[in-house]
Amino acid sequence: MLEAIIKFALARRGLVMMLVLIVMGLGAWKFTQLPIDAVPDITNVQVVINTAAPGYTPLEAEQRVSFPLETAMAGMPKLSYTRSVSRYGLSQVTVVFEEGTDIYFARQLVSERLSTAKGDLPASLEPTLGPIATGLGEVFMFTVDAEPDARNSDGSPITPMDLRSAHDWIIRPQLMRVTGVAEINPIGGFKKEILVAPDPARLLAYKMRFNEVIEAIQNNNDNRGAGFIEHKGAQWLMRVPGQASTLTDLESIVIRQHQGIPVRIKDVASVSLGKELRSGAATQNGREVVMSTVFMLIGENSRTVANDVANKLEAIKTSLPDGITVTAVYNRTSLVDKTLATVQKNLLEGALLVIIVLFLFLGNIRAALLTAAVIPIAMLMTITGMVQTKTSANLMSLGALDFGLIVDGAVIIVENCMRRLSSAWRDEDSQQGELSLKERLAIVFDATREVIRPALFGVFIITAVYLPIFALSGVEGKMFHPMAITVVIALLSAMLLSITFIPAGVALLFKKPIKEKKNVVVQSALFLYKPVLALSLKLRWLVVALAVALVVCSGFLIPKLGSEFVPNLDEGDIAMHALRIPGTSLTEAIQMQKVLEPVINELPEVERVFAKTGTGEVATDPMPPSVSDNFIILKPRDEWPDPSKTKAQLVAELEAVVTPIPGNRYEFLQPIQMRFNELISGVRSEVAVKVFGDDFEQLIALGEQIGKVIGTVPGAADVGVEQTTGLPVMTIKPKREAMARYGLSIAALQDLLATALGGT
Structure with missing residues (x-):
């Protein structure tokens, strides 16, 4: 089978080269469809x-x-x-x-x-x-704020309600049209509402109930269609408008008549523009703003979606009212670009080193370039395979590629072909002429056939090393499958090129006689290696004993090695979780944020601070008002006073400046890391212990004990027990006997209190 493939490649070498060009073009096209992200999505x-x-x-x-x-x-x-x-x-x-x-x-x-x-x-x-x-879905965040002393067209100051209205009616509808956007989740500001506040004394005077007011508004605030009529050969559509368009319209709605006089809404209630009872707020650099998170649809390219959202946001700015600004505060593209730049730098340096080594050891520029050509071609074939298997390009998948392994088979074949061709020209004393095409093809075929089996065997051994990774499941599988898939596709692509493209390339490039010269690099290596080899063979028992002793000593060091699932990716930014006493109101939490954020901003490495407190409109991240997620965006490292400062040192400095602020407890993570932890296990920390049982009080006590024990473990930081108690609750217990005397139901009382206190 292998011999037939090699013969076909040599006989149809032009076709092989054309197919290689087609494969390269396909790979370049597939590259535009390749999902790109910083890390694999393990959600x-x-x-x-x-x-x-x-x-x-x-x-x-x-x-x-x-x-x-x-x-x-x-x-x-x-x-x-x-x-x-x-x-x-x-x-x-x-x-x-x-x-x-x-x-x-x-x-x-x-x-x-x-x-x-x-x-x-x-x-x-x-x-x-x-x-x-998924956990990688939060690709973009932006804030809606007002310029200092900005005012509306009527001269009134721009309020958080105005900011939220601009977001909901201008910004959000346009961003939802961007391809790949799954959701726009705002938090902060106030939704504009019409507040009808009945006066209990007036209701009592007219012997009215809350429900009558509600029913009157419902029955007098709607538009209806009434079919159509035919008149003089024409069809007239009928409509009955009844929706209130102004506050005056609402005030004029008649509830019922009292002693022959219409009782209107304004007679028993005040009508005004009001604010919603919100469950979350957003702040930036100590100012209250409206913040929105853009969620990417599963399977989309995060960099493309984030860039499209950023471009759309720039276009939307021109349609915003004067004085309202929109600022992008988090863009996943920055992290993805940094990650890809690191991978690209490593791959280019690796490819360059491989080419240099090939030239030094092969001693022929054509041979080195032919062998090195396998690298970009195999990469394009790998990209095609990644797109077909829905594998994203990220630090894990691309970082695992080793160009030395990719060109391994090609090096062996090219080197042997050069040796055989040089020998043929020397033996036939034909340096002045050229071998016939038939002779060259036969020599290349024999040279390739001679080494193809051991070359492929080596590739298969390396490939087999990655096969057990496919048996991993769960989070481990999602993390390491992209790496294994990418490497296996790259190795198989290189193997296919080694038995087709390389023989065809040798036959096309090496038409003139080749003189095999002594390679200085190889000769120097042999000069150093021969005496070492001779001494090792002479003292073979000592060498074996030293090797065994070294292995045994290394075994004793294994328990002292630290271990973790994967090294933490430095996202470049910091996520700080601020926890306060359960029951802290949203208003108080905002005031505490306004104290906290300016302190953080004083650090010279910090570019901006923004925070989400409580829960947004879409509860993707439900938090009580006593908890705030602070996102600390750092400046580029070359703008730091001390660029050599580590992230751990900066976090320690940050903790030192925020700890003196009373009423807060802090946990430090990174944005993506925090979101992954929460979606996978329901908690934000890297290690969590869950206790199950029926007695809630006992569970709380056990949790406190476990927290104290974990706090004694070396290396454990930010140990805390989840807050499950302490929320102030006022309970209104119905007096059933008294209610029975008045003929009232529990539901009627509940509806009354819900409407009076929380609205309906």
């Missing part, structure tokens, strides 16, 4: 169910929402497990599926179960699915 296959439950305490959210939903998800095909988070006004259930499950199939299964589970939920709640994104 498991999961579907998130978010349910907004306004007014529900964490306990109520768990009992009435989270538990029924988790129960409804049980028994689905390919289900791995479920987990949930229940917070004030929110339930989030994460449904994790087995690896390899199609995400759209998983979402379809969850949607079907949700349709049947809604009957077990309170009627007013509507579960929704989270965006089709």
Whole structure:
């Protein structure tokens, strides 16, 4: 089989070269489709169910929402497990599926179960699915802010409500049209609302209920179509407008008549523009802003999506009201470009070294260039394979490539062909002429056949080393499969080129006589190696004993080596988790952020600080108001006062300046690292211990004990136990006997309090 392939390559060498050019063109085209990111996406296959439950305490959210939903998800095909988070006004259930499950199939299964589970939920709640994104989905963040002393066209100052309106009505709709964007998730500012605040005293005077006011607004604030009529041969469409367009229209809505006089909304309530009861806020450099996170659709190219969003954002700026600015604060492209630049630098340096070594040892520029040509061709073939297998180009996949291994087989074949051709010209004393084409082809065929089996055997051995990696599953598999796939495709591509492209290239390039000269590099190496080899053979038992002793001594050092899953990728930025006392209000948390952020900004290495406090509109990252995610964007290292300062030293300095600020506890991670940890295990730290049981108080006590033990482990930092208690709750207990005397139901009281305190 191998001999037939070699014969075909030599006989149809022109066709082989043309096919190689086609393969290179295909690879160049596929490169434009290659997914590019900084690291492999190790997020498991999961579907998130978010349910907004306004007014529900964490306990109520768990009992009435989270538990029924988790129960409804049980028994689905390919289900791995479920987990949930229940917070004030929110339930989030994460449904994790087995690896390899199609995400759209998983979402379809969850949607079907949700349709049947809604009957077990309170009627007013509507579960929704989270965006089709992963841990690497947060590719872009931007803030919407106002210029100093900026004002609206009517002269009023620009408020956080104005910023949110500009985001929701101008920016967000246009960004959602960008290809590859799955979701735009804002946090901060206030949604504009019309606030109708009934006066209980006036309602009592007119003997009205809250529900009457609500029903009056619902029944007098809608547009309807009324079909059509035919008139004089024409068809007239009929419509009945009734939607209130101004505050005056709302105030004029009639609730009912009292003693023959219409009672309007304005008679029993005040109507004004109000603010929503928000669950999250955003700050930047000590100022409150609106922040939005752009989520990338699964499988898209993060660099392309981020660049498209950035370009679209620049175009949107021209349509914003005067005084409102949009600033990109986080762009994944920066990290991806830095990572790819590192990989590109290493690959180019490696390729250059390989070419230099080939020239030094082969002693022929044509032979060196022919062998080196395998590198770019094999790379283009590898890119085609990566696109077909949906493998992204990242630090793990590209960083594992070794050009020395790729050209290994080609070097052996080219060197042997040169030796045989030189010998043939010398033996036939034909240096003045040329070998016939038939003779050259026969020599190249024999030379290739002579070494092809050991050359391929070496490639297969190297390939076999990577095969066990494909047996890895879970997070380990997602991390290392791209590396194994890329290396195996590259080696197989190089092997195919070695038995086709290389023989054909030798036959085309080496037409004139070759004089085999003594290679100075090889001769010098032999001069140094021969005496060492002779001495080793003479003292062979001593050499073997020393080798065995060295292996044994090395074995004793293994337990002292540190170990980790993979080295941490320096993302260039810092994520600082600020935790405060449970029950801290959102207003107080914002004030604490305004104290914290200027202190961080005083560090000369820091470019900007922005933070998310609480939960955004889409609960992709549910947090209580007492928790803030601070993103610390650093300046380029050459702008640091001390460019040699390590990231660990900077984090230590940062911790030293923020620790004196009272009321905060801190955890330090990196943006992508933090998001990965949270999506995979539900917690943000790198190592977490979960305790399961039925007695919640006992679980809390055990958690505190475990935290103290872990804190004594050398190297453990930022050890903390998750905050599960301490949230202030006021409970209003109905007096059933008193309610019975007045003929009231529990539901009526609950609806009354919910409307009066939280709105409806």
